[in-house]
Amino acid sequence: MPLASSLTLGGLTVETPVVLAPMAGITNAAYRRLCAEQGAGLYVCEMITSRGLVEGDEHTKDMLVFDEAETVRSVQLYGTDPVYVGKAAEILCAEYGVAHIDLNFGCPVPKVTRKGGGGALPWKRGLLAEILEHAVKAAAPYDVPVTMKTRKGIDDDHLTYLDAGRIAQESGAAAIALHGRTVSQAYSGVADWDAIAELVASVDIPVLGNGDVWEAADAVRMVEQTGAAGVVVGRGCLGRPWLFRDLADAFAGRATQALPTLGEVRTTMRRHAELLCQHMGEERGCKEIRKHISWYLKGFRAGGELRRSLALVDSLAALDRLLEQLDPGEPFPVSELGAPRGRQGSPRHRVALPEGWLEDADGRGCGITEDASEASGG
Structure with a gap:
């Protein structure tokens, strides 16, 4: 099967099916431009909180800075309250001219999951649907596609990714990105690409694969093995923005360029x-x-x-x-090729969750309190 040379998200076409994952303190306007100068793709702003944006928090607004060369503005939004997420999505479209909104349901950071956010939230299927529906409805008048990123689940005993894919599709999301790890794994171990393939087979919307893409060859292999519509790259590009050059070449069928000296x-x-x-x-x-x-x-x-x-x-x-x-x-140290970069850490024996979180798998209207000052990242 030939590799897809582009990615379609609603009315948005991304020239190369590659997305830069938002990383706190990393993917600011300067880094996004640096990566974009290397190759085409979708470069996502650092994650911001919906409540912070709606309430005019200065730190949140400071993060919403775009480079003059950034023609396609993409933002990842975090939120646990459907109303706040919907209002924030409208603000991003109306006031910041964004062309794409991604919703974060994959962050494994304990201070996020213990409040029911990030990777913990998809356990509440009803709440997940509410948030997606509010965001999609708010962005629709502006023809801005809404996507979501998630993980396999809280842990191996509480998997959510197949339900999340179904809910994303039913809610009108343009795509879903799956990191092939659970929240309890954080960034340890090996990403489960078989789960990505299983999700691809279960939904009709595009699925983007995330996890263990260290080189362009890994991205090609992931797409070939899973049928994913594209890849999301995070830690693999740390200190290596030219990875996006290599990815653009790989998806265009061009020969790989020499490693940098x-x-x-x-x-x-x-x-x-x-x-x-x-x-x-x-x-x-x-x-x-x-x-x-x-x-x-x-x-x-x-x-x-x-x-x-x-x-x-x-x-x-x-x-x-x-x-x-x-x-x-x-010369470039070839021993570093294919090796993990950035944080890895150890798996968590217990994920920090709100009390009684696992007792109810619906959560519609549960009214989780969202902190406007919540750390952005994931």
């Missing part, structure tokens, strides 16, 4: 820092680039003292001086 990685790091400073100012932008440096240099021979200095960089001039010390001809 340290000199080319150095140029990308400098571009990343430059974009961060443009959006945030030099002081904050340089602080932000620090956390990316260890990902960029993973596997390279850069010494400990240089790495420590880079981790304390406070100006673009200082960054330039330090980057000059890197060997531009050093």
Whole structure:
């Protein structure tokens, strides 16, 4: 079966069937532009809270910043109250000109799940339907597609993904993305691609696969094995925005380009820092680039003292001086190919949930309190 060269979400066509997963503190406007400069796809803003947006929370509004080159604005929305989610969806469409809204039902962070949000919420089938229906209805007049991202379930004894797919389809969602892990797994272990294939077979709307896409070849293999309409990439692109170049080539049937030398990685790091400073100012932008440096240099021979200095960089001039010390001809460390990146952690023996959460699998009208200051991420 030939690979799909594009992805259709309602009236929106994505040139390459690849979506950048929102990651807290990572997928800001600067990073989204950096990735988009590498290859076509859909680049999603950091997750924001619906209540925070509706109530005009300044931190939430600060996160809704888009680069001037960002022609397709995509936002992931978190919420547990259908009314707030619907109002937030309307605000995103009417005031921010977004072209795509994704709803987060997959975040495994304990402070989110203990309030019934993120990956815990799909257990409440009725509530899930209500939230989706409100969002789809609010976005419909603007012809903005609404999608959802979820996990297999809370744990292996409380799986929800097949019901979630059915509910997404019945509610008018344009697609569903499935991370092939449970909430209890967090980011540990191996993603279950068979579950993605099972979901593909059970619904008519597009299914996007997420989990363990470290290289372009992994994305191709996932689509071929599961029948997914596309892939969602998160941790695999940390310190490697050129992964989107490789993904665009793979889905277009083009030959894979050569791995970047340290000199080319150095140029990308400098571009990343430059974009961060443009959006945030030099002081904050340089602080932000620090956390990316260890990902960029993973596997390279850069010494400990240089790495420590880079981790304390406070100006673009200082960054330039330090980057000059890197060997531009050093080849990319092939040992890092196919290896997990970012956080992994250990599986959780018990998922943090509201008291009595598992006793009722409907939850329609249950009125979960949503915190406007809830941490954005997942």
